Amino acid sequence: MRHFFHFVFLFLFFVLIGCNTPGELKIKKYNINSSIVEIDSSLFGNPGRLMLSDSLFFISDDVGGFYFAVFDIKNKKFLKRFGKKGKGPNEIITPFNTFMYKGKFAFKTLNTENIATININDILTKSDPVINIIAKLREEKKALIHTNVIPLKNDNQFLSTGFFSNGKYAVIDIKNGTDSIFGTYSIPNVNMNQFNTGHIFQTGIIHHPSQKKIVNIGRVYDQIEIITYNDKGDYDIVTNNPSFQPEINYKSKPYRLxxxxxxxxxxxxxxxKYIYILYSGKTYQEHGNGVFLSNKIHVYDWDLNKKCEYELNHEISSFIVTADDRHLYSFALSDNSELDLVKWDLIHH
Known part of the structure; x- marks a missing residue:
């Protein structure tokens, strides 16, 4: 009888394991090919972050004394460059991240720590569009440095990632000029203070199009966090289970990956509906700067359920997906090494 129960236990164990396995098999993987968008790509230099507002594409592209460019994707027409470099009126020093704020093009600067906006109509119609500085962020050496900033749906508030001595996220109230820190870095086998951990484990944040939700992705550690917040200032964080452990070189000063x-x-x-993430999975030792290029797109819903994966026919460094989940755009090198704006048709929606 004892052997019988032992057999039943093993049988149930393997049945349970078997029940879990198909969950992984249900993750569909699609290989898709791109088409070239017929626009004069020679106008672009080294395009980075892409933003889409209606039919307007905004691109971070450091060319000819300007930081940004805009074109009309519907009419396939390059419109202009804007964001003049310099220290004078309506000029910019080192913009670090871009976003839309109250219907305006917005960005944060890296050295001067300003949050600024430009009216989109001014961008399109004026040769020297006015730059409005709406906030200057507080900094404290080795204690508080902001990197990526996004606006919250709570009035006059922004969320920032960066290097903070006492946490992971900063909530910035630009009306009252205050900030508060919440969340922590909890990374197995990493023994560093929060500021140094933040310095190595840089992340990227983006807001849900309509709900009070934010997704944060790890650059060097495949952690994904969903932050849900409310008007009372409560922040609830849900995270995935990262698939690998980061390796730190503790011999270097400061510590490095x-x-x-x-x-x-x-x-x-x-x-x-969905979260689209460009996944590298490469090491600098094997791929050098190739770690910043990939053809793998992982798709999740907002409950952190993985829906599918795409393998693109080109490696890319940045991308944008249209609001209807039908198309993915990026810049990629063609077979003749020309830089093209390309489009992939998505099929999981």
């Missing part, structure tokens, strides 16, 4: 440690997520785009 080991060259044999994998890079994780490179860029992110979201819609009402």
């Amino acid at each position: 080991s060259r044999s440690s994998r890079f994780a997520f490179l860029d992110i785009s979201v819609t009402v």
